[in-house]
Amino acid sequence: xxxxxxxxxxxxxxxxxxxxxxxxxxxxxxxxxxxxxxxxxxxxxxxxxxxxxxxxxxxxxxxxxxxxxxxxxxxxxxxxxxxxxxxxxxxxxxxxxxxxxxxxxxxxxxxxxxxxxxxxxxxxxxxxxxxxxxxxxxxxxxxxxxxxxxxxxxxxxxxxxxxxxxxxxxxxxxxxxxxxxxxxxxxxxxxxxxxxxxxxxxxxxxxxxxxxxxxxxxxxxxxxxxxxxxxxxxxxxxxxxxxxxxxxxxxxxxxxxxxxxxxxxxxxxxxxxxxxxxxxxxxxxxxxxxxxxxxxxxxxxxxxxxxxxxxxxxxxxxxxxxxxxxxxxxxxxxxxxxxx
Numbered sequence: 229x230x231x232x233x234x235x236x237x238x239x240x241x242x243x244x245x246x247x248x249x250x251x252x253x254x255x256x257x258x259x260x261x262x263x264x265x266x267x268x269x270x271x272x273x274x275x276x277x278x279x280x281x282x283x284x285x286x287x288x289x290x291x292x293x294x295x296x297x298x299x300x301x302x303x304x305x306x307x308x309x310x311x312x313x314x315x316x317x318x319x320x321x322x323x324x325x326x327x328x329x330x331x332x333x334x335x336x337x338x339x340x341x342x343x344x345x346x347x348x349x350x351x352x353x354x355x356x357x358x359x360x361x362x363x364x365x366x367x368x369x370x371x372x373x374x375x376x377x378x379x380x381x382x383x384x385x386x387x388x389x390x391x392x393x394x395x396x397x398x399x400x401x402x403x404x405x406x407x408x409x410x411x412x413x414x415x416x417x418x419x420x421x422x423x424x425x426x427x428x429x430x431x432x433x434x435x436x437x438x439x440x441x442x443x444x445x446x447x448x449x450x451x452x453x454x455x456x457x458x459x460x461x462x463x464x465x466x467x468x469x470x471x472x473x474x475x476x477x478x479x480x481x482x483x484x485x486x487x488x489x490x491x492x493x494x495x496x497x498x499x500x501x502x503x504x505x506x507x508x509x510x511x512x513x514x515x516x517x518x519x520x521x522x523x524x525x526x527x528x529x530x531x532x533x534x535x536x537x538x539x540x541x542x543x544x545x546x547x548x549x550x551x552x553x554x555x556x557x558x559x560x561x562x563x564x565x566x567x568x
Contacts, residue, residue, distance in 0.1 A: 232417030248279040249329030253319045254293045254337040255286040261338040268340035282306040287313040317427040321418035339404035345448040352442035359412035359439020363448040365405035370454035392436040397494040399429040405449040425468035437482040469525035500530035
């Protein structure tokens with residue numbers, strides 16, 4: 229993969245400089261979700277001297293974002309529209325480039341922050357040399373109801389030990405829960421545009437290879453999963469599993485050879501289990517072709533005994549679904565014969 233895009237240094241002469249830059253990338257947003265995201269930030273707004281708030285639109289096909297920001301932002305939220313669609317990672321990089329603050333929070337259009345997010349993370353940022361700070365987060369459904377919460381990495385706020393290895397083995401952070409020092413982006417570069425499904429996971433690994441991470445145990449962000457989210461779209465096929473194979477090969481270079489191989493094995497196993505789980509969901513939803521494509525890519529990613537055993541359960545479920553459909557078909561034929 230190519231080298232990451234360069235992030236230009238922020239000129240010290242460009243003052244005054246806020247502590248926070250809250251950057252909200254959008255593309256064809258759902259209005260109510262975007263409004264919730266913006267309002268969740270405004271409810272914690274310390275003022276323009278301390279926080280830049282800006283929506284960056286990736287050339288949407290409608291005016292929902294622009295009109296909403298004029299109505300809800302009330303002059304406090306800036307709006308920037310790209311002249312052409314640049315894609316996910318490029319838009320995130322554009323957010324970084326336009327950020328004036330010392331710390332950057334990229335908040336997606338369908339996620340929200342909870343009260344205390346900025347004050348808690350600012351304490352961690354000011355009391356450490358961390359390159360990034362993140363909190364626990366809730367995973368919510370389309371209606372905002374919590375379905376799960378993220379892992380508790382330590383009981384009290386503070387720096388994490390051996391975080392580089394942990395974030396390499398698993399994707400442990402979702403974007404609404406993390407803020408990054410602008411200096412860290414300037415040092416490691418921007419998100420890789422060639423990654424369509426995993427640019428955030430790669431970035432957290434790259435930052436962790438050079439900076440420490442601060443963790444806040446309070447649940448202060450909410451990551452929303454819904455049918456139209458980017459995460460849901462990526463599971464329609466198996467391209468994300470294929471990209472993960474490439475990503476793992478790339479990020480092993482961020483470690484010594486022996487350590488990189490060990491962490492790569494763990495990462496392949498972790499994502500393969502997740503891929504089989506999603507393949508089973510596809511079976512239940514009767515998306516058979518997509519499910520089979522996902523299983524094949526999973527085998528290319530990892531074929532340990534554990535994964536083979538889990539794939540066998542996929543076959544069992546598939547046979548049960550086929551048998552159930554065949555039974556219903558035979559019953560319908562039998563009923564038709566009785567009534568004829």
